[in-house]
Amino acid sequence: xxxxxxxxxxxxxxxxxxxxxxxxxxxxxxxxxxxxxxxxxxxxxxxxxxxxxxxxxxxxxxxxxxxxxxxxxxxxxxxxxxxxxxxxxxxxxxxxxxxxxxxxxxxxxxxxxxxxxxxxxxxxxxxxxxxxxxxxxxxxxxxxxxxxxxxxxxxxxxxxxxxxxxxxxxxxxxxxxxxxxxxxxxxxxxxxxxxxxxxxxxxxxxxxxxxxxxxxxxxxxxxxxxxxxxxxxxxxxxxxxxxxxxxxxxxxxxxxxxxxxxxxxxxxxxxxxxxxxxxxxxxxxxxxxxxxxxxxxxxxxxxxxxxxxxxxxxxxxxxxxxxxxxxxxxxxxxxxxxxxxxxxxxxxxxxxxxxxxxxxxxxxxxxxxxxxxxxxxxxxxxxxxxxxxxxxxxxx
Ligand SMILES: C[S@@+](CC[C@H](N)C(=O)[O-])C[C@H]1O[C@@H](n2cnc3c(N)ncnc32)[C@H](O)[C@@H]1O
Numbered sequence: 262x263x264x265x266x267x268x269x270x271x272x273x274x275x276x277x278x279x280x281x282x283x284x285x286x287x288x289x290x291x292x293x294x295x296x297x298x299x300x301x302x303x304x305x306x307x308x309x310x311x312x313x314x315x316x317x318x319x320x321x322x323x324x325x326x327x328x329x330x331x332x333x334x335x336x337x338x339x340x341x342x343x344x345x346x347x348x349x350x351x352x353x354x355x356x357x358x359x360x361x362x363x364x365x366x367x368x369x370x371x372x373x374x375x376x377x378x379x380x381x382x383x384x385x386x387x388x389x390x391x392x393x394x395x396x397x398x399x400x401x402x403x404x405x406x407x408x409x410x411x412x413x414x415x416x417x418x419x420x421x422x423x424x425x426x427x428x429x430x431x432x433x434x435x436x437x438x439x440x441x442x443x444x445x446x447x448x449x450x451x452x453x454x455x456x457x458x459x460x461x462x463x464x465x466x467x468x469x470x471x472x473x474x475x476x477x478x479x480x481x482x483x484x485x486x487x488x489x490x491x492x493x494x495x496x497x498x499x500x501x502x503x504x505x506x507x508x509x510x511x512x513x514x515x516x517x518x519x520x521x522x523x524x525x526x527x528x529x530x531x532x533x534x535x536x537x538x539x540x541x542x543x544x545x546x547x548x549x550x551x552x553x554x555x556x557x558x559x560x561x562x563x564x565x566x567x568x569x570x571x572x573x574x575x576x577x578x579x580x581x582x583x584x585x586x587x588x589x590x591x592x593x594x595x596x597x598x599x600x601x602x603x604x605x606x607x608x609x610x611x612x613x614x615x616x617x618x619x620x621x622x623x624x625x626x627x628x629x630x631x632x633x634x635x636x637x638x639x640x641x642x643x644x645x646x647x648x649x650x651x652x653x654x655x656x657x
Pocket of ligand 1 (some may be wrong): 364365439
C-alpha cells in the first residue's frame with residue numbers, strides 16, 4: 262500500500278529540509294533495527310516526539326500564523342478566559358485547588374487561564390501544573406509565562422509524569438489528536454496493521470497481519486457498531502488514548518477533566534464514507550494526507566473517536582459531565598459577556614474581537630468540528646457550558 266503525494270506544498274527552507282533528512286535518517290535506523298518495518302503508531306511517535314528531532318521535540322515554530330496551524334488559545338485570549346471561568350465552581354469546592362494542563366503548547370492558554378483566575382475577587386491560591394512531553398516546548402512555555410505574568414510565574418510547576426494523586430481541573434487542548442494512532446485495514450480474512458518500511462530514499466506503507474491487541478481493538482469497535490467493517494476499510498484507532506485516560510482517572514481523586522479536540526462519535530468516525538480514516542498532515546497551513554513526506558517538520562494528527570474516550574473514562578470510574586461542540590461550550594460559557602463590552606471598544610478592537618469569536622464558533626471554522634468532552638469525579642458543580650446543549654447521545 263503506497264501513498265503518492267499528488268499535491269503541492271510550500272518549499273521548506275534549507276535548514277528545515279536538512280532537519281527533515283536527519284529525522285529520516287533516524288527513522289531508517291529505527292526501521293532497520295526493528296527488522297525492516299515499524300507500526301504506523303511507532304512511525305508517528307518518532308516523527309512527532311523523537312528526542313531533539315521530532316516535530317514537537319525540536320525547535321521549529323509550530324503554532325500561530327507563522328507556524329503550521331493555529332489552535333484556539335492562539336486565536337484569542339477569550340478561549341482561556343471562558344475555560345477558566347468554567348473551572349471556578351469546581352476549584353471552589355476543593356481544599357487545595359489546582360489545574361493540571363497537558364501539552365501546553367506555547368504556554369498561551371496557561372497565561373490566559375491564570376490571568377482570569379487571579380483577577381481580584383476570583384479564585385486565589387490555585388496552583389498550575391504543566392505536563393509537557395517536549396523539552397523544547399517546556400522551555401518556551403516557561404519563557405512565555407515569565408514574560409507575560411512574572412508575578413504569577415511562581416504558581417506554575419512543570420512535572421514529568423502524572424502525579425499519583427491529583428484533585429483539581431485537568432485541561433488538554435488538542436492533545437488527544439497528537440497521540441500516535443495505529444492504522445489498520447479490515448480485510449475479509451482478518452485485520453491488517455499498516456506498517457512503515459523504507460523504499461529507495463523514502464518510506465512506504467505496507468500491510469501486515471495485525472498483532473492480537475489491534476485485532477481485539479478493531480473487534481471491539483465492530484461489536485459496538487453492531488457490524489463488521491467492510492473488506493478494504495482503512496482507518497485509525499488509538500491504543501494510547503484509552504491508556505492516557507486510565508492514567509488520568511487513576512490519579513484524579515476529585516475534580517473535572519476538560520478535553521478539547523476535533524473529533525466525532527464512533528458511528529460517524531467509522532461511517533462507510535470515512536473509509537480512508539481521519540489522519541491529517543499540516544505543513545505551513547496546508548493540510549494533506551501523506552504522512553511519509555517531510556518527516557519531523559510536518560504535523561501528523563488524527564481526529565478523535567470521542568466514544569473511545571468516553572468508554573475509557575467510564576471503564577475507569579469517571580462520570581461524563583458533558584459533551585458539546587466548541588461553539589456550544591463558548592456560548593454556554595458566556596461568550597455574550599464579551600459581546601456586551603463591544604460598546605466600550607474601539608472600532609479596531611471590535612473588529613478583532615468579532616473576527617476571533619467567528620473563528621472560534623462558526624461551524625465552518627472551529628465551532629462544530631471541535632468538541633469539549635467533560636469528565637468528572639466527586640464534584641458537585643457541572644460547568645454551565647454543558648448546560649447549553651448536550652451531544653452525549655452522539656457518543657452512543
Ligand atoms: C497540537 S499541540 C497543542 C498545544 C496546545 N495545547 C495548544 O492548544 O496550542 C499538542 C501538544 O501536546 C503535547 N503532548 C503530546 N502528547 C502528550 C502527552 N502524552 N502528555 C503531555 N503532553 C503531550 C505536545 O508536545 C504539544 O505541546
